[in-house]
Amino acid sequence: MITSLGPYAGFILLSYGAATLAALGLTIWVVLDHRRLKQTLAALEARGLTRRSARAAARIAPETPMDAKLETQA
């Protein structure tokens, strides 16, 4: 159990401070980057720009068995 960090306490505290800074820095970078990218992607999609696979999925969607059944019933 720690009672005192001894004569080199400054070196120990600086090490743990650097580790905290590294872990928090990376976490904040990843979170902020994700938020910025999601906003940019949402803005592009709001302008009507969608990926080719998303457009293909949208075209295929009405042809699924359930949709076909609903269309028949209608």
Added chain:
Amino acid sequence: MLLADLANPTRFLALAGRLIPWLAGLTVVLFAGGLALVVRSPADYLQGETVRIMYIHVPAAWLSMLTYAVMAVSALGTLVWRHPLADVAARAAAPIGATFTALALVTGSLWGRPMWGTYWEWDARLTSVLVLFIMYLGLIALWRTIEDPTRGARAAAILILVGSVNLPIIKFSVDWWNTLHQPASVFRIDGPTIDPTMLLPLAAMALAFTVLFVTLHLAAMRNEILRRRIRALGLTAAGAVR
């Protein structure tokens, strides 16, 4: 499941979205447990309380190498299997690896000053880790320089594989040359030489750091996929304008 299924970025994004919150929670719990063990661990008979720097320095140094090993496997994935997420994985890992390597160098210096009487010595272990750090920075610069992701991926993959020669040099530098840095005391053929009262907190902190890496890597990969989607949409928009 796994590699073949994860080749689909949309499926990967869904899986990452489910895993990241759980992994983040696990990271916090593991760090809390690890630090509790560090506080309760004894001081070293020779180094005194300064030995506590080991619980940060050693996991950071392990992860600096593990991250590069992940990048080397990803580079093979890019060049040999042409896996769609291989370059994404390598690119997302590089800033994390660079940070852990910088942390290993800084904490090593802070440990070295009271123990060796110097912050830095150009011995084989310290120099090879500094080379690893420069490799990370070089790769990040290379990815940023080449606009086309396919060309950038191939060039980076080749450089990563060439640079992976440095990994065994780092590991065995303390055996091959006379170094100020101590030889291995955990991963040895005849077993660890470190006392169990210190080995347990060290293992706990190493596990916490590893789960932190996995969490950050998944999150950074998710960001990289989104970045590529934005780039592709931007190119589509530019094509439509033309």
